[in-house]
Amino acid sequence: MVADKNTCVVCSRKLTSRQQSLKRSHCGKRVHCKCITWSEEELQLLLCGEIPFTCYLCEKQRPPTEDVAPADGAISAAPPRLSRDEESRAPQPGDLENRLCGLRELLLNALQGISLLTDEVNALRQENARLHKETVKNSNMQAAAITSLQGNVHALRLELGKPKHRRTSFFNPRPSPPPPPQPRASTQGQPTSESASPPASLLPATTNWASSSQEHLGDTRRRVRDVAVGANNTSDILSVPRRPLKKALFVSRSHPDTSAADVTKLVNSVVTDNSAECTQLKSKYTSYASFHVSVSAESFAVVNDATMVAPRGPSTPH
The missing domain is CATH 3.30.70.2040 (Alpha-Beta Plaits)
Known part of the structure; x- marks a missing residue:
């Protein structure tokens, strides 16, 4: 690709009026002053027009007759020229196609990397969802286990709060005595005095079961509480001295x-x-x-x- 005269030979950018530029004396092409790696003294000489501005190609293509010193006695000095590196930075034919191919390869590689990252992100999202479900399930199971344990502890506390020792007289009362056997009624005629009153050997012993049960209960209570509190007919009443208010x-x-x-x-x-x-x-x-x-x-x-x-x-x- 041939460089335009309104563009810089080195950076291939447009030349503006605000930017300082130099024009080659042989080929007429222009270049930015900032793109030339010369000293400030040489640039000042070039801008003042005291020395011509030529590049490597211009020096190579220039005829040998131009190297002859002028007859008017002017100072002949070798004009500065562009180096090979600066000339190599100029755009060459086919550079744009090569750059496009390289850019296309970079885009393809980037797309492949993005596709791989997308697959990894999807896999990580699925794994996170699975772990979240397991965490919720485990937390629910732990909450149920804690609730059951709290219920067991509450029931155990209620069981331990009950009295351990009970009196046997309240939980295991004495069985009631069996009723006395009744004599059979005679079915033949009027009853006689002999059949109405059976012999004494057949009659049960007369025992007052109610009074016996009360005496047993009273004995048990007296064993538990020996001091008769509240009795008004005894002088052994216990009294606790009261502290002064x-x-x-x-x-x-x-x-x-x-x-x-x-x-x-x-x-x-x-x-x-x-x-x-x-x-x-x-x-x-x-x-x-x-x-x-x-x-x-x-x-x-x-x-x-x-x-x-x-x-x-x-x-x-x-």
Whole structure:
């Protein structure tokens, strides 16, 4: 392909008025200044027109008569020319077809790679779907197993919560005695006194089964609880002494140097039974102290009156 004179010989791009370019002196072709690997001094000489611009082909095709020095005494210098590498970068016939073939091969290889990647992606999607189904199935089975286990644990707790030992008298009561045998009624005429009253040997022993059962149940209960609680005819009634009733209050915003002994001494000076108990409360603040004070119920009204306990102190109970 022959290069156009309006295009650069090296990069094959269009020449514009804003870009600096040089024209060959022999063939008339143009080239960008940025595409020439010359020094700035040579480029300035070329732009000023002091030396001609020739390429390798122009130098090869130039007749030998042009190398003769001019008669007017001008300085003869070898004009700069394009190197073989720069000339080889110029477009040659058949380069476009070769580039198209290479581009076509690249596209085919890319399509083959894309098809392989598509197959792998589809296989991975199917594998992910299968694993997701297995995960959901396993999670459902685990949830069912956990629910069943929780039910078993709940039933076991209920079973363990029941009393282990039961009294035999409630679960295994004594069997009721059989009814006494009745004499047969005579079918021949009127009954006589002999047939109406059978001999004493045939009659069962008279036993009061109801009273016997009650006595057995009473014996069992007496063995379980020996002390007769609630009996009003005995002097062996057990009594538990009751602790004196106490009430408490909190004292806060006291001086940080105040101790529990000081508060106890102050409260005992007011109450009459000396029943005050004071405990200092732990706090992260060091600017004041707090206390827990407990007194008897009779003295609580006196202690709860702030004017009687600490009429001039900064702390007030609440």
